[in-house]
Amino acid sequence: MSDLLNSGPLNSGPVNSGSISGGPLDKADKEQVRVDRTPDEGREVRRNTSAVHATDVLALVGAAVGSVALTALLFVRIAPFDSVLGFVVVGYMLFVALYAVLVSFDEKGVAVRDRVTAVIWHSLAVLVLAALVFVIGFTLWRGHRALVHLNFFTQDMARTGPLQPLTDGGVMHAMLGTLEQITISLAVTVPLGLACAVFLNEVPGRYARFVRTIVEAMTALPSIVAGLFIYATVILILGVDKSGFAAALALSVMMLPIIIRAADVVIRLVPGSLREASYALGASQWRTVWTVVLPTARSGLTTAVILGTARGIGETSPVLLTSGVNAGLNADPFKDPQISLPLATFDLVRSPQPAYIARGFGSAALLMGLVLLLFVLARLIGGRGPGELTRAQLHRRVLASRRDAERMANRSAPATARTRPEHR
Amino acid sequence: MSAAVPGFGQPDSADPEILDVPRAVRSEGELVDRLFRGAARGSGAVVLVIMLLVGIFLGYRAAEALRVAKGSFLTTSAWEPDSHHFGIAAVLTGTVLIGLVAIAIAVPLALGTALYISEYAPRRLRRTLVSVVDLMAAVPSVVYGLWGAFFLQGQVVGVSRWISTYFGWIPFLKVDGADPHDPLATTTVYTSSTFIAGMVVALMVTPIACSVMREAFSQAPVGEREGAFALGATKWGVIRTVVLPFGLGGVIGGTMLGLGRALGETIAVYMIISPVFAVQSHILQNGANSVSALIALRYGSASTFGMSALMAAGLALFLMTLVVNFIASSIVARSRSGAGAEA
Incomplete structure (x- = not known):
């Protein structure tokens, strides 16, 4: 053991310096030290602590x-x-x-x-x-053949036959359909989902636990069954046509549990001390939620909504049952079939025509690009825990508090002057 | 609580003037607060109604078909609802087989990725890797389906032939009608199989299983990790003796969550398989089926009664994923509470 300790380059240093500064030493001792030192005398090599050799x-x-x-x-x-x-x-x-x-x-x-x-x-x-x-x-590679033609973005398939080349026809109708359907379903799910997530956290109790259990169970709902539900109720019973609106409803049923669960997790992470501080200052519950809880969780909530959108935008199976296939442009989501990007992909690649398949890959690449864009957006905005700030936000916060301090200093100077006589 | 009040008041009873009775603590709240709470409860109720409506309506419409089919619903393979001869034996078997193949492929991948992210990856890379895995979960299923149908299908045929030639003696790997000694034999018997659909679905469930596992691994207590290192364990030693035992719940739960997702997958499966309505247990052989593919295939031509039969199939699928998910989340929840035992 002592061998090990004395021969190492790191240990030999302190041992020697200690014994030399210690003053009188008998010769034998000194020689012992010298003997120990000899293997690496004069060179103290820093030991390599890296794990890679x-x-x-x-x-x-x-x-x-x-x-x-x-x-x-x-x-x-x-x-x-x-x-x-x-x-x-x-x-x-x-x-x-x-x-x-x-x-x-x-x-x-x-x-x-x-x-x-x-x-x-x-x-x-x-x-x-x-x-x-x-x-x-x-x-993306298979899709680039269709994507390089500008008409792919500006035309629909209404007047494009199966044998026409890629310079004719496009998926503008599907792009518009995706945009409208996801907007409608976000208009339904975001307010309802966020309100429900706030409810689960702010009004706890047996009822909230029951709602949470049901929501968690509903995340297991296969998306095709959500589509089947809307098909059987809205389309067959209520008599609404196959339309973009029905598709948006099916997407909403599917996205709602996803957004609620993600938002629930984010709101749960808001520190209780922040809420208590707000209550201690006399704020009402509504004020606390509106000015403390939601702003603190903003980045996480945005991420939750964006990720939910990314899931919803690519879902094909609920749309397959509810929106119907339409080769032409249809801007009205409430009337007549309205196709969307995933459904257009699915529909186009079922055809044996190479040009149709290329267009299908093109719209799949477009969809993939949209999902990637949403992800980059989510990454830029969020991924931060509640209360964590970016550097720019931190800088603004520091400036604001400096202004506050200045303002208070200015205000308190005359005030003290006024109060001093009373105090005396 | 009320029993404590007299005892508390005892010393002061000499002076009735300052008898200190506890104030009733009841937060009546302002009007705004009551409105807020009412609105919050209301939104909860709306969500609850929507969700229950889906479940109840599904059950109600399914009941019609189930009353006709009775027990044979589970044992019949054919799907001819209009002649009252239908059942989910074939599609349910197909669904489970695709799910099992997917899980068998996804679990090693998810485990390896989760261990890499939580144990080996450089700290700077970790967040990026986590969001890449999230991205993988958000890739539209139609994109996976395209990849499976247009790329994988052609590549896997050789693998399927190799497996069935050398391991064909295992019952479920057998392929009927294939002759490995005939060099000119057509390869179509190996296409559109459960195996290929399972491979594609595996890619879709890997990120889900991976993120649950990674979270469980990262919660393994630091004290015991460092203890193991201090005793001279290698990294693998730490993983084997600390990380994996603590993350076991996460591994099982993540696997089951992935299975739940795999069972409900529609479009990718629908694009790859060629549907058969018979119990097909040879996973390498052409022809497969799943409940969701059945719904996508038959909803358009269904009569009112056929719709009810499809609802019954959807209900069976929903119940299956519900049970799997419920078991998974209870396992994950239990494993989390166990991981809190800090050394």
Whole structure:
């Protein structure tokens, strides 16, 4: 143990300085110190505390090169394999095995297991991210053929036959339909959903618990069943046509539980001390909710609504049953079928015509772009906990409080002058 | 509470003038407050009515068909409601099989991603990765469906053939009508199968399972993590002995939440499968079905009674996802309360 302590470069420093400044020491002691020092005399190297060592990197690179070479050998020279997927799978398995062997040259069994599992978790995460990038990239790439034509955004499909090229026809009708339907369903779900989330948090009790349970149960409602419900009630019983409005109602039934749950979680995170401070200042419950709770949770609530919108905008199955397919532009959501982007995608790719399929991919790419845009927006606005400020907000807050302090100083100066005589 | 009042008043009873009776604490509230609370309760009631209406209406309309079909609703495979010969044996089996295939693929992916984000990823990257996973959950199902139908379908056929050739002796991996020794055999027996639909649905449920698991892992107590490190554990040691045991509830709950979502998926499945109305347990073979695909397929041509039968199928699907989700959320909730045990 003492060997370990004295020979390390970090420990040798303090030990020596202590014994030298300590004054009289007998020779034997000094020599003992000198003997201990000799292995690293004169050079105090800072110890590398980084967890990454050159050998690790070398082992990774070596295993990668070795596995590719071995797999290539296997596939080209030894066996008549030809599938790309097989190459990747065999190569990956060889890579893990080679890596384990290489690490086991310098490490013990426990460390080898640690390294190998780390490689496996990393590769699973990479696989998921790669799949996501690939799905999105595939859609955008297949869709770009239709997207490069400007008429794709400005025309509808009413006068476009199956054999006409991509320079004719577009999905403007579906874009308008998506816009109108999501606006109507947001107009229904945002006020109702936020009010319900406030209710769940601010008026607790047995009734609120019951409502929360029901809302949580409704998040399990498959979206096609929401569509079926609206189809059977609004369209078959009330006799409303298949229309954008019916589709918006179906989307609302589906989005409402999602928005309520997300908003409920955000409002629950508002610190109780803020509410209590407001009540202690004599504010009523309504004032507290309006001026303390909602502004504190604003960024989270915005994110909840945007993410709910992103879910709703891409839903096809409720719209499939309720909105109907229309090849022409229909700006009136209350009358006649009105198509939307996901439904247009679904409808177009069912056709065997290559031009229709290309248009379907184009509208899918448009939809994907819309969802990406909503996500970037949500990321810019929110993701922050309640009360957490951006730097700009913090700066404004500091300036405001400085102004307040100044104002109070100005106000209190004459006041003290006035009160002083009374005090005397 | 009232019993305490005389005891409290005892010392002061000598002086009745300053007898201190506790003030009745009742917040009557201003008019505005009462209005606010009324409005809040009202909004709760509106939501409640909408939600209950969906459930009750579904049950009411389904009852008509269920009265006719009785027990055979669960055992019949065919779907001919107008001749009163219909049941959900085939579609329910198909739904469950697609869900199981999806979960079998999604769980390792979700587990690996969750562990990577909570344990290995650099701190700066973590928030970005979390929102990327959220994005993955919000990618429209029609986009996944396009990818599955136009890309994956062609790629997976080879894999399906390989699996069925070498593992065909396992009953559910068998493919009827396929001859692995015939090089010119058509590959259509391997297309539009439960397996391909399951793979696509797996991508859709991975982010849901992943975010539940990640949250559970990040709540593993710091004290015990550091204790394990101090005892000389490697990172894998810490994950195996601290993170996974504490996150077990999250893993199970996330898996079941994913299963709930997988069962209800419609469009992606509908775009890939070719519907069959028979119990199809060979997951690699052409032909599959699910309850939601059945509804999407038949709603347009349904008579009043056919609509009622579809409602019954929808109700069965809803009840199934409800049970799965309920079990999942109770497991997740219980695991959270357990994770509070700080060292």
